[in-house]
Amino acid sequence: SxxxxxxxxxxxxxxxxxxxxxxxxKTSINNLQWYRQNSGRGLxxxxxxxxxxxxxxxxxxxxxxxxxxxxxSLLITASRAADxxxxxxxxxxxxxxxxxxxxxxxxxxxxxx
Amino acid sequence: xxxxxxxxxxxxxxxxxxxxxxCRSLDFQATxxxxxxxxxxxxxxxxxxxxxxxxxxxxxxxxxxKFLINHAxxxxxxxxxxxxxxxxxxxYICSARDQRGTQETQYFGPGTRLLxx
Numbered sequence: 001s002x003x004x005x006x007x008x009x010x011x012x013x014x015x016x017x018x019x020x021x022x023x024x025x026k027t028s029i030n031n032l033q034w035y036r037q038n039s040g041r042g043l044x045x046x047x048x049x050x051x052x053x054x055x056x057x058x059x060x061x062x063x064x065x066x067x068x069x070x071x072x073s074l075l076i077t078a079s080r081a082a083d084x085x086x087x088x089x090x091x092x093x094x095x096x097x098x099x100x101x102x103x104x105x106x107x108x109x110x111x112x113x
Numbered sequence: 114x115x116x117x118x119x120x121x122x123x124x125x126x127x128x129x130x131x132x133x134x135x136c137r138s139l140d141f142q143a144t145x146x147x148x149x150x151x152x153x154x155x156x157x158x159x160x161x162x163x164x165x166x167x168x169x170x171x172x173x174x175x176x177x178x179k180f181l182i183n184h185a186x187x188x189x190x191x192x193x194x195x196x197x198x199x200x201x202x203x204x205y206i207c208s209a210r211d212q213r214g215t216q217e218t219q220y221f222g223p224g225t226r227l228l229x230x
Contacts, residue, residue: 031216042206042223043157088156094151100147100159100172101208 005104006089012110018077021107023089024069030092032065033101034074036085043088046074079111115141117209119222124162127230131171134192134225135141136163140186143209144156147219148180151204163190 012089013019023105025032029049033089035043049065049072056063062075086108090101116139122175126132136146139203149157161182162170169182181193194201204226208219 020170034179036223040224040226041219045218048218056178064169100149100162102159103149103157105156110144 006087008107008108009105010108012112013079013105015079015111015113017079019079019083021074021087021109021110022072023072023104025072025089025091025102025104026070027091027093029067031089032063032072034061034072034093035061035088035090035103037088037106038085046087055103070099075104076109078111081113083109084111085109114211114218115139115211115218117207117220117222119205119207119225120224122223123209123226125228125230129196130154132194132227134194134205134207134227135215136190136192136209136222138188138209138220141209141211141213143190144212146184146190146207146209148182148192149206149208150227151206151224155205157206160192165190171222177209194227197227198219199229201225202229 007022029051033048034046047058047063049063060077065072072087086106088106089104093099118137120135146163148160150160152159159172163182163184164183165187171177176205183192195229204224206224
């Protein structure tokens with residue numbers, strides 16, 4: 001079932017600004033991942049954060065996880081036009097590798113040059 | 114890195130025909146693959162879990178007789194949309210877990226866009 005909810009649903013910012021997207025989920029998780037999808041294309045894995053982690057960095061990306069609030073945020077710093085895409089969070093329920101991911105509704109990010 | 118391919122990337126078919134979509138893990142073996150469907154401007158919804166050598170597990174509301182899944186080998190899963198109808202038009206994406214390591218990351222294929230006329 002769909003449990004992730006991202007907000008905002010759409011975000012438009014100027015190049016160089018930071019973009020923050022949030023994700024909430026409802027059940028216990030094993031880990032949470034963020035993916036990017038360019039229009040009509042496949043998914044690109046960005047970052048995975050485990051349930052026992054609170055923050056993770058990867059290049060211009062910073063992800064936080066608050067399991068008490070069942071929420072996560074993705075921060076993209078110094079945004080570029082190429083960052084324009086839809087961003088999805090996805091949760092992996094406890095149970096190991098047998099489960100598929102549950103995706104949020106996504107945030108459509110537009111970076112204006 | 115791990116690569117998953119899908120074929121075809123795009124297919125147009127007439128209503129009532131069947132369409133087969135292949136999902137291959139190119140440089141790793143996957144005992145488990147997943148099939149997702151994505152309607153325009155919406156998120157991905159898990160349809161079924163494909164298990165090598167056994168029957169697929171379908172999510173609630175997904176008809177197993179309409180969406181036939183075969184996981185014939187450790188690198189290939191196929192999804193057949195039987196008697197396709199226009200409402201089956203969607204973007205179908207597969208993913209696979211590398212059975213080595215922790216299996217935390219799913220690797221996604223590039224997707225197959227199906228249009229049923």
